[in-house]
Amino acid sequence: MPSVRRQIARRALDLALAIPALVLLAPLLAALAALVRATSPGPAFYSQERVGRFGIPFKLFKFRSMRVGSDRAGALVTGGGDPRVTPLGRWLRRTKLDELPQLWNVARGEMSLVGPRPEVPRYVAHYTPAQRRVLEVRPGVTDPATLAFRDEETRLARVPLSERETFYLKEILPQKLEINLAHLEQGIAADIGVLWRTLRALVGRSP
Numbered sequence: 001m002p003s004v005r006r007q008i009a010r011r012a013l014d015l016a017l018a019i020p021a022l023v024l025l026a027p028l029l030a031a032l033a034a035l036v037r038a039t040s041p042g043p044a045f046y047s048q049e050r051v052g053r054f055g056i057p058f059k060l061f062k063f064r065s066m067r068v069g070s071d072r073a074g075a076l077v078t079g080g081g082d083p084r085v086t087p088l089g090r091w092l093r094r095t096k097l098d099e100l101p102q103l104w105n106v107a108r109g110e111m112s113l114v115g116p117r118p119e120v121p122r123y124v125a126h127y128t129p130a131q132r133r134v135l136e137v138r139p140g141v142t143d144p145a146t147l148a149f150r151d152e153e154t155r156l157a158r159v160p161l162s163e164r165e166t167f168y169l170k171e172i173l174p175q176k177l178e179i180n181l182a183h184l185e186q187g188i189a190a191d192i193g194v195l196w197r198t199l200r201a202l203v204g205r206s207p
Contacts, residue, residue: 007137009188014113018106029100032063032092040086042068045101050118053138058110060118061101065089076120077168081157093153096202102141114191115140116180119173126169131177133184142198144183145176150201 022029033044046064048071049057070084078085078093085093092098105111111118118139127134149155152172159167183190 006188010112010114010138010191011109013188013191014106017113018103022103022107025100025103032097032100035088036064036092039088040064040067049121050139051121051124051135052110052118053135055124055132055135057121058105058118060111061104063092063098063101065092065098076123077156077164078153082153082161099141106141110138112138112140114142114194116143116183117146117176123169123173126173127177131174131181134177134180137184142194143180144194145179147194147197147201148179149176 036044042064044064046062046066047059048062050060052058065086066078066082066084066089067086089098102111106113115138116134124132124135149172155172156164156168183194
């Protein structure tokens with residue numbers, strides 16, 4: 001488990017960045033919410049149960065990028081060209097703007113800016129005891145595995161829809177967990193590095 005000092009430093013960094021970001025981005029968040037409502041029937045936001053620190057479930061928030069009820073019709077993982085994704089949703093997912101509401105999860109203390117991406121309970125059920133170490137920290141908005149698998153939806157698009165969850169569980173998830181387990185051993189400077197690489201990736205530069 002990361003040291004108490006690192007946990008305090010990470011939480012301080014989260015609050016110092018997430019709360020001002022929520023205030024500064026409020027007009028953008030409102031505009032995106034209105035666009036989602038205007039272009040597809042249903043709510044602007046989508047929430048899903050994910051597994052947080054110590055295995056405690058919480059509701060993760062995103063801008064809705066898929067048609068209402070899509071999570072009950074097909075795989076939970078999404079590949080490129082998935083017909084359940086709305087036209088606006090494709091743009092939101094490509095730019096990662098659909099993830100912005102998770103700043104609220106960070107402010108509430110359910111997530112960190114940097115940490116292993118939270119998975120749904122049925123995927124966490126497949127973790128080995130060693131892999132469950134990622135649950136010792138708050139899950140994050142971004143992490144090294146997210147950067148390494150920026151092309152995840154493209155990879156999944158090559159797999160038949162009926163086989164995507166199996167492919168994700170057997171091929172992609174173990175690699176992502178291995179990357180994030182290695183990151184657990186690093187300090188706060190590594191978290192700042194991940195944030196910087198994420199920002200570079202978002203503006204179209206190599207992470």
